[in-house]
Amino acid sequence: MTVKAIGAYAGDKPLEPMDISRRPVGPHDVGIEIAFCGVCHSDIHQVRSEWAGTLYPCVPGHEIVGRVSAVGAHVTSHKVGDLVGVGCIVNSCKRCDDCSDGLENYCDHMVGTYNGPTPDAPGHTLGGYSQQIVVHERYVLRISHPEDQLAAVAPLLCAGITTYSPLRHWNVGPGHKVGVVGIGGLGHMGIKLANAMGAHEVVVSRNADEMAVHAKSLDFILNTVAAPHDLDAFFALLKRDGTMTLVGAPATPHPSPEVFSLIMKRRSLAGSMIGGIPETQEMLNFCAKHGIVADIEMIRADGINEAYERMLKGDVKYRFVIETASLAA
C-alpha cells in the first residue's frame, strides 16, 4: 500500500512530500490511520544525520496517534476503530530478558519506529510523518483519553514515557523533592508527571543563586538537556543517595563530572531510555486518569522545516504536533 509522507532524501536536504509503501497487515499486525504525530528533537538529529547511521529516504516521527483501520487475523488486543498510539519501538526480539521483563526498549534488537532494520521496503523503518503505519500488535498502545485530546496525547508516546519511566523506576512519589532540568518537550512532561505522582517538583534553573536555594535538598533530578553542560552544579543539589538521571543524549559528552560530587554524598548519575511497552500503557492510563496531556502547537506537514528551525531556537511551548490530514492536501 502506498501512502503519503513527508521526509528527507539526504541529511542536507529539507523534508519534502514523498510516497512510501506500507506492508500488508499481517496476522499479528495492526493497521493504523495516523491522525497526529508529535515532533521530537530526535527527529531532527536523525533526519539530519547528526547521529551515526541515518538511512534515506528518512521519514521521522515516533509520537503517533490515530485510529485502527485494520487488524490481522490473530490480533486480539485491538480492533478496528480503536484509538491507539505507537511510540519509539515497533519491534524487538521478544525472547530476551529485557523483552520478557517488558523492557523492550533495552532489547539489543529493538527496532526503532524510523531508521530501524526491517524486511519491509525500503529496508529500514519509516516513521509517523505519514498517513498510515502497520505495526505488530505488541507495540500498539490503547488510548483512553477523550478523542478531542488526541493531538495532545501524541507527545506522551515519546516525551511522556521517556520521563515517566525514570520517575517510576527511581520511585518518585509523595514527600519527594524532584528537580527537572530543561523545560522543553520532555521537561514539561516531567513536571506534570512528577506532580501527579505526588512529588514536590522544582524547575531547576541554571542561575547560580536560584540553584543555591536547593543545595543538598533534592531526592531526584530528571535531566532532559541534550546539549553538553556542567553536571556538577546539579549534583550539588542532590541529597545523600540522590540520583540524577539523564534522558537527553548529546552528540558529544558532557564535561566530566568531578568524582567527589558522587562519592561525598553517595550520589548516582544514571541514564534512562524511553520505556517498555507495558509501562507505556501504564503511563497512558495514568495520564488519562490524571487528565495529563502535552502542551502543543499544531502544524501542517508542510510546516515541518520551519518547525525544526523554531525548535532549534527553543521557540515552541512545548511540542509541535503534525496534523497528518494535511498530507492529503
Add this chain to the structure above:
Amino acid sequence: MTVKAIGAYAGDKPLEPMDISRRPVGPHDVGIEIAFCGVCHSDIHQVRSEWAGTLYPCVPGHEIVGRVSAVGAHVTSHKVGDLVGVGCIVNSCKRCDDCSDGLENYCDHMVGTYNGPTPDAPGHTLGGYSQQIVVHERYVLRISHPEDQLAAVAPLLCAGITTYSPLRHWNVGPGHKVGVVGIGGLGHMGIKLANAMGAHEVVVSRNADEMAVHAKSLDFILNTVAAPHDLDAFFALLKRDGTMTLVGAPATPHPSPEVFSLIMKRRSLAGSMIGGIPETQEMLNFCAKHGIVADIEMIRADGINEAYERMLKGDVKYRFVIETASLAA
C-alpha cells in the same frame, strides 16, 4: 601527653620522627595504645599536599588497631584492655540526618582522623602513625578477630569498610556477578568481601579480549582505581540496571563517560566514601566471622618513605602496615 609519631613538616619533605601531643582522655574518650597502622594511598595524597588543604605537621594514618589504655568516666562501650580499631572518622556533628542514620561519613562536619579540624593542639587532627591516640567512644570499633591477626585487621578500618559499604548498599549477594577494578589495597578486600557475601566475583582486567568475555554480564562493578581512566569500557560489562561505583578519588576527573553508555541499559555511575560507624562495626564482625583479613607486608615506622615509593610503583601485595612499636626505638 606527648607521644612519638612519624610525619612530615611540609609536602616536599620526607616523613621523619616527631613528638606530638594527645589530649587528656575526656569523659567520653577512649585512649588507645596503637599496635599497628595500615598505610593507605590517601596518606600519600594528603601528606604530599596532592589534595587541597594539607596542614603541617601532618601525621597520616587511619587504619588504626590497638588496645584500650584508658577510658573516660562516661564510656560504656569499651574498657581497658579491649582490642579496638579507629578508621577514617574521629568526629562528626552527631545531630544531622547522616549522623542519625549512622552514616557519619557523609556528615558535613565529619572530622577525619588526620588533617581534620579540632580544638586540640596543633588545631588539626594527627593520625595513626603514632604510639597513642585519644578518640571519642562513638568512633572506636570493637575487634573480635584473634589477637595474632591484629596487624592484618588494621586495613579493614579503611580499605575494608570502603569496599564493604558499597557492596552492601548495592545489595551484592548470592547469584550476583560482581566486577572489581584495580587490585590493590581496596580491590583485594573487595574480592574477599564480595566472595564472602556469596557473589561470583570477577577481577576485571583492562585487557580488551578478557573484558569482552564479560560484556553485559555484571550486576555491579566496584571500581577502586584512583587514577583517571576510561569508564566506558567498564560500563560495557554491566547488565541492564547495573551500577559501577567509584571508591577511588583521582586528583583530576576521569575522561567523561558517553551518555549512551548509561542510557542504553539504564546503567548508573555512583560514588561511595568509606562507610558509617555502625556498618564499620558490622563489617569487622562479618570479617571476624568469615576469617577475613587483609594481605599485608609489615614495615617499621622508619621504612615509611620507602614504602610510599613502592606503593606508587604498585609494589605491595596488598597493604603495608606499620608496627608502631618501632616508633619507640
